[in-house]
Amino acid sequence: MEFIERSSEPAYLSENKKQWTKHWVDHYRENKNVNGKLLKERKPSDSHWLHDLIRKVLINDFKNNCGYCGSIRPTPISEEARVPRGHVDHYRAKAKYPELTYEWTNYIWSCESCNVEKGEFDDLEYPILNPCELSDCGIVEFIIDTGAYCIKNMCQAHKLRFKNTEEKTMINANVINVKRKNRVKFIISNFETINTLMPFSNDNESINELIKENIKNILNSLEDQEFYFLIQKNYLDLRDKHIDVAKLIDDNCS
Numbered sequence: 001m002e003f004i005e006r007s008s009e010p011a012y013l014s015e016n017k018k019q020w021t022k023h024w025v026d027h028y029r030e031n032k033n034v035n036g037k038l039l040k041e042r043k044p045s046d047s048h049w050l051h052d053l054i055r056k057v058l059i060n061d062f063k064n065n066c067g068y069c070g071s072i073r074p075t076p077i078s079e080e081a082r083v084p085r086g087h088v089d090h091y092r093a094k095a096k097y098p099e100l101t102y103e104w105t106n107y108i109w110s111c112e113s114c115n116v117e118k119g120e121f122d123d124l125e126y127p128i129l130n131p132c133e134l135s136d137c138g139i140v141e142f143i144i145d146t147g148a149y150c151i152k153n154m155c156q157a158h159k160l161r162f163k164n165t166e167e168k169t170m171i172n173a174n175v176i177n178v179k180r181k182n183r184v185k186f187i188i189s190n191f192e193t194i195n196t197l198m199p200f201s202n203d204n205e206s207i208n209e210l211i212k213e214n215i216k217n218i219l220n221s222l223e224d225q226e227f228y229f230l231i232q233k234n235y236l237d238l239r240d241k242h243i244d245v246a247k248l249i250d251d252n253c254s
């Protein structure tokens with residue numbers, strides 16, 4: 001899980017959230033009989049979080065990546081488009097925290113699989129990791145050889161939060177791990193190839209061509225938006241590790 005920095009709350013949400021939230025709080029908190037059973041069967045039908053003035057800001061912050069697993073689900077062109085699409089996930093479920101229904105920091109852009117899997121799951125003590133919390137992201141690290149995430153230490157609380165995250169999202173789903181591993185290994189191998197070829201590049205046309213091809217691969221890789229934050233992080237690490245290659249890439253771009 002990679003850290004995602006959220007931009008400030010969209011004005012459209014700030015201006016309206018008080019009145020929008022009221023319906024949800026009334027429904028879940030007020031309309032109960034003495035046994036705590038809901039009196040109104042039907043929950044509120046509004047979903048203003050899907051409004052473009054809110055949703056598009058979220059999609060942009062997340063670069064359309066699922067906050068939990070990093071995969072991309074195409075955003076529909078129209079509401080009628082029947083394609084798998086991203087969701088605005090309520091990190092804390094509406095039914096349990098109606099006060100947070102229109103809270104900007106409660107929204108996580110998420111793939112359909114993670115959103116459905118997570119459902120209304122809630123563990124107060126060991127909540128699933130939140131990609132917009134730097135300290136939560138610091139609990140896990142990415143393993144290049146497997147493409148999976150694991151926890152950095154054996155702290156019991158971290159272990160339980162990570163276990164919940166693994167069970168309730170696709171963070172370590174096999175198919176996604178394989179894609180992640182391949183994407184990161186590809187960019188590493190291109191950096192390493194350039195690094196190996198550079199000492200032999202003097203006036204050697206074919207070696208220069210090969211280097212150019214590898215640079216192109218790296219630049220194309222950066223343009224692919226899936227696993228955006230993971231790829232960016234690895235790219236910056238590789239630039240630090242291979243300073244001469246980084247300089248060559250910059251020269252090539254200028």
Ligand SMILES: [Zn+2]
Pocket residue numbers: 066067068069070071110111112113114115170
């Ligand atoms: Zn996901």
